[in-house]
Amino acid sequence: MTKKTGAFLILIAALILLILNVSHLDFSDIKKGPVTGIVSNILLILAMIINIRDMNRKV
Incomplete structure (x- = not known):
């Protein structure tokens, strides 16, 4: 699992909890x-x- 995938999973979990x-x-x-x-x-x-935007800029 990459950092980007982990960030998306945390984002989805946070949306569900919200x-x-x-x-x-x-x-x-x-x-x-x-x-x-x-x-x-x-x-x-x-x-x-x-964090995701920053990862996209570095690529």
Whole structure:
């Protein structure tokens, strides 16, 4: 498995976890929901996008 494949797998996993966290979010009481999980997944997705773009530029 190459670095690029690993980055894509992490990106897909982060997207799936983000969807799960948003589905468990309670909009009537935001403090009870997984807000930190959503923020961390968004940061992970952004990091993987930047990482993949950087790998494409080096090739």
